Amino acid sequence: MAPNPQRPRVVIVGAGFGGLAAARTLAGRGLDILLIDRANHHVFQPLLYQTATAALDPSDVASPIRAILRRDRDTTIIMGEVTGVDTQTRTVSVKDIGAFAYDYLILATGSDYSWFGHDQWSAHATVLKTLDDANTVRRRLLSAFELAESRADPEATARLLTFVVVGGGATGVELAGSIAELARFTLARDFRRIRPQSARIVLCEAGPRLLPTFPPRLSDYTATALRDLGVDVRLGAMVEQIDAGGVTAAGQRIESANVFWCAGVKARPAAAWVGAATARDGAAAVRPDCSVAGHDEIFVLGDAASLADRGGELLPGLAAVAAQQGKYVARLIARKVAGRRSPGPFRYRDLGTLAVIGRSRAVAKVGRIQMRGFPAWLFWSFVHLFLLEGFRNRAVVYVDWSVAWFTYARGARLISDVPSDERAKFRDQAA
Amino acid sequence: MAPNPQRPRVVIVGAGFGGLAAARTLAGRGLDILLIDRANHHVFQPLLYQTATAALDPSDVASPIRAILRRDRDTTIIMGEVTGVDTQTRTVSVKDIGAFAYDYLILATGSDYSWFGHDQWSAHATVLKTLDDANTVRRRLLSAFELAESRADPEATARLLTFVVVGGGATGVELAGSIAELARFTLARDFRRIRPQSARIVLCEAGPRLLPTFPPRLSDYTATALRDLGVDVRLGAMVEQIDAGGVTAAGQRIESANVFWCAGVKARPAAAWVGAATARDGAAAVRPDCSVAGHDEIFVLGDAASLADRGGELLPGLAAVAAQQGKYVARLIARKVAGRRSPGPFRYRDLGTLAVIGRSRAVAKVGRIQMRGFPAWLFWSFVHLFLLEGFRNRAVVYVDWSVAWFTYARGARLISDVPSDERAKFRDQAA
Numbered sequence: 001m002a003p004n005p006q007r008p009r010v011v012i013v014g015a016g017f018g019g020l021a022a023a024r025t026l027a028g029r030g031l032d033i034l035l036i037d038r039a040n041h042h043v044f045q046p047l048l049y050q051t052a053t054a055a056l057d058p059s060d061v062a063s064p065i066r067a068i069l070r071r072d073r074d075t076t077i078i079m080g081e082v083t084g085v086d087t088q089t090r091t092v093s094v095k096d097i098g099a100f101a102y103d104y105l106i107l108a109t110g111s112d113y114s115w116f117g118h119d120q121w122s123a124h125a126t127v128l129k130t131l132d133d134a135n136t137v138r139r140r141l142l143s144a145f146e147l148a149e150s151r152a153d154p155e156a157t158a159r160l161l162t163f164v165v166v167g168g169g170a171t172g173v174e175l176a177g178s179i180a181e182l183a184r185f186t187l188a189r190d191f192r193r194i195r196p197q198s199a200r201i202v203l204c205e206a207g208p209r210l211l212p213t214f215p216p217r218l219s220d221y222t223a224t225a226l227r228d229l230g231v232d233v234r235l236g237a238m239v240e241q242i243d244a245g246g247v248t249a250a251g252q253r254i255e256s257a258n259v260f261w262c263a264g265v266k267a268r269p270a271a272a273w274v275g276a277a278t279a280r281d282g283a284a285a286v287r288p289d290c291s292v293a294g295h296d297e298i299f300v301l302g303d304a305a306s307l308a309d310r311g312g313e314l315l316p317g318l319a320a321v322a323a324q325q326g327k328y329v330a331r332l333i334a335r336k337v338a339g340r341r342s343p344g345p346f347r348y349r350d351l352g353t354l355a356v357i358g359r360s361r362a363v364a365k366v367g368r369i370q371m372r373g374f375p376a377w378l379f380w381s382f383v384h385l386f387l388l389e390g391f392r393n394r395a396v397v398y399v400d401w402s403v404a405w406f407t408y409a410r411g412a413r414l415i416s417d418v419p420s421d422e423r424a425k426f427r428d429q430a431a
Numbered sequence: 432m433a434p435n436p437q438r439p440r441v442v443i444v445g446a447g448f449g450g451l452a453a454a455r456t457l458a459g460r461g462l463d464i465l466l467i468d469r470a471n472h473h474v475f476q477p478l479l480y481q482t483a484t485a486a487l488d489p490s491d492v493a494s495p496i497r498a499i500l501r502r503d504r505d506t507t508i509i510m511g512e513v514t515g516v517d518t519q520t521r522t523v524s525v526k527d528i529g530a531f532a533y534d535y536l537i538l539a540t541g542s543d544y545s546w547f548g549h550d551q552w553s554a555h556a557t558v559l560k561t562l563d564d565a566n567t568v569r570r571r572l573l574s575a576f577e578l579a580e581s582r583a584d585p586e587a588t589a590r591l592l593t594f595v596v597v598g599g600g601a602t603g604v605e606l607a608g609s610i611a612e613l614a615r616f617t618l619a620r621d622f623r624r625i626r627p628q629s630a631r632i633v634l635c636e637a638g639p640r641l642l643p644t645f646p647p648r649l650s651d652y653t654a655t656a657l658r659d660l661g662v663d664v665r666l667g668a669m670v671e672q673i674d675a676g677g678v679t680a681a682g683q684r685i686e687s688a689n690v691f692w693c694a695g696v697k698a699r700p701a702a703a704w705v706g707a708a709t710a711r712d713g714a715a716a717v718r719p720d721c722s723v724a725g726h727d728e729i730f731v732l733g734d735a736a737s738l739a740d741r742g743g744e745l746l747p748g749l750a751a752v753a754a755q756q757g758k759y760v761a762r763l764i765a766r767k768v769a770g771r772r773s774p775g776p777f778r779y780r781d782l783g784t785l786a787v788i789g790r791s792r793a794v795a796k797v798g799r800i801q802m803r804g805f806p807a808w809l810f811w812s813f814v815h816l817f818l819l820e821g822f823r824n825r826a827v828v829y830v831d832w833s834v835a836w837f838t839y840a841r842g843a844r845l846i847s848d849v850p851s852d853e854r855a856k857f858r859d860q861a862a
Binding site for chain 1: 470471472488489490491493495497498501502504506507508509510511525528562563566573577580581582618620621622623624844845846847
């Protein structure tokens with residue numbers, strides 16, 4: 001599809017925080033905007049673990065992209081998988097659909113989990129990146145308890161009720177804390193033949209402390225808070241093996257039917273599409289204005305890009321970085337099109353980092369301010385409610401959270417859409 | 432697993448309206464209750480079409496069985512698939528799990544769709560019975576619009592945007608009306624290259640009128656209301672063929688990528704398990720107290736059973752019938768165990784029938800009272816909110832409905848968990 005020669009066409013790949021911010025900022029400026037994403041929804045990733053642990057519904061943490069951008073009449077949305085970019089003819093190829101020409105290209109393709117060269121582990125561990133992943137994690141968690149209840153074999157029960165989370169970053173911490181609460185409070189009275197409270201939750205972190213991007217004091221607080229919830233926190237526990245029976249970490253074997261992988265991150269292949277130099281984990285090394293060397297018309301942002309701040313430190317893989325870059329690049333393109341001079345280099349404004357440990361406990365770092373415990377959790381709640389897309393989500397999440405707060409109930413604990421291979425696999429593990 | 436000889440064991444198969452009512456009524460009477468269901472959740476079937484059309488989240492219309500029965504300490508719940516009953520040894524076999532002994536057995540296995548001998552049609556049409564079905568219908572509906580938007584081919588677009596609903600009972604009427612609203616209002620401003628309003632929704636009913644269990648006056652009103660919404664209502668349109676390209680009904684071909692089957696009903700194989708005589712569509716012919724001839728300890732109820740009321744007319748396949756039978760049978764068993772005489776035969780108390788056509792239109796029949804239009808819809812809303820399981824669902828559904836009412840928005844329109852075979856199939860249809 002060729003763009004209208006009168007109106008420059010901006011193609012954006014990815015509707016995460018970066019792509020969406022770019023699309024919103026570009027709207028209404030007389031440009032022809034095409035947004036391509038594999039999914040029909042934007043995922044509010046910071047709350048995805050709550051869907052994975054049955055506290056929130058999928059639609060509480062995901063919004064249809066078309067609904068978010070409904071008022072932007074210049075923006076066309078295509079649900080499809082980008083397979084490559086031809087920088088000569090300036091076209092983006094979308095699988096099964098065709099090629100789309102661009103004048104400007106914004107690649108906001110995000111990141112994927114890295115298996116550190118052990119791709120075979122992916123057959124035995126579940127990741128948490130997309131809405132489908134969250135559904136899978138939820139199904140596995142709940143099915144483990146169901147299978148343990150229906151089988152009387154103590155060995156199988158122990159394996160089914162052992163949950164191993166690999167990676168002590170924010171996602172790993174949040175997932176481990178949330179599984180512990182699910183087992184100890186939410187499901188406590190749901191079973192007759194097993195005691196959900198007896199579930200073992202093990203968090204393996206290869207490094208010396210949890211949440212390495214936070215100050216050490218908050219890392220220590222986090223480990224203590226997780227241990228209070230009953231989580232077996234193992235530091236310096238590098239994972240050496242993951243197979244159908246469990247995990248080996250730091251020489252110790254943990255028999256488990258439920259392994260969740262929240263470790264290394266790698267950028268999706270945006271850099272390769274446009275022949276950009278790559279930095280850490282495959283991210284595209286971009287210039288200070290987020291463009292790719294040799295291509296003033298191509299920008300890469302968010303987790304797909306590698307960019308240092310003024311101090312020379314690489315920007316972290318946070319939603320806020322991607323969103324600010326999206327806005328920045330959109331304004332830059334608008335200025336170019338209008339024939340105005342380029343803005344200065346991108347500057348990241350640090351809005352803080354947050355990680356939640358459980359019901360009413362969190363850690364937060366905002367500039368030099370550090371918070372922990374209930375104040376951090378309250379701050380976290382407000383920030384997330386405020387950032388969530390759309391009124392409907394806010395209202396429903398508010399109801400869900402209020403009910404969960406008072407009752408520890410999790411309404412969304414449904415097992416559905418079990419793929420046949422997963423069914424067979426679980427049957428084996430319960431045997 | 433053998434029951435405790437001191438406490439009679441009641442095994443209930445199926446956690447629909449009938450099984451759940453029985454379980455609740457039996458609780459706290461000193462019995463050992465075992466409830467077996469294939470899913471971990473009870474589905475509020477009358478609202479399932481709202482999940483299928485993205486108005487409600489899965490957890491708005493489904494509740495975990497364990498959460499519903501959490502206070503009933505005598506009740507054990509097993510998630511598993513019953514494969515048969517041995518009436519000699521009085522045991523129920525559950526796939527991959529084992530056999531469970533019973534003193535009393537309640538079979539509340541519900542119904543399935545009947546393909547009228549054309550089982551091959553099931554490959555090309557989607558049914559709406561379980562939560563998974565609702566997710567599939569939703570995914571198909573939304574994917575059809577996405578595929579049409581991304582492809583420029585007018586012929587494929589026409590096929591993708593034609594939705595055929597087969598069967599003019601309550602589910603068919605509700606689904607057709609809801610798809611029409613989705614296309615005409617909710618999605619109206621979401622697309623740039625297609626006009627969702629141009630979608631064709633065809634409702635095929637083989638008989639002479641819609642909602643055959645309602646008075647003819649309400650059937651006529653329903654047809655008119657659906658036509659007002661833009662639904663192509665075809666009466667006397669017996670379906671003769673369903674294939675990958677569409678449907679042939681009453682000799683007329685309708686090219687469509689989206690066929691939904693809401694036609695014939697057949698009982699699940701409960702009757703065969705216990706060697707009961709079968710009536711209409713495989714349902715077990717039961718005695719006036721819902722027991723099976725020759726087995727005073729086995730009861731079949733709801734859609735799985737066939738029972739006539741005092742006037743000789745067969746009881747309809749409604750949630751209310753199943754729930755009342757469940758309660759009745761539970762009381763009967765409790766009396767038997769207590770050595771008291773049996774109650775009289777089961778009597779169905781008609782609480783009315785409802786069907787909703789769209790935003791603010793419905794038809795209702797309560798005894799001799801007939802309602803239609805907005806009063807019927809209001810009545811329907813209150814009844815359903817009241818009947819929904821648990822506070823959390825009521826509060827969330829209230830928010831969802833309120834928002835939907837004012838905005839026509841449907842927050843739950845997410846495409847997720849696409850099975851690989853479905854992905855390939857849709858690709859073919861879009862080609």
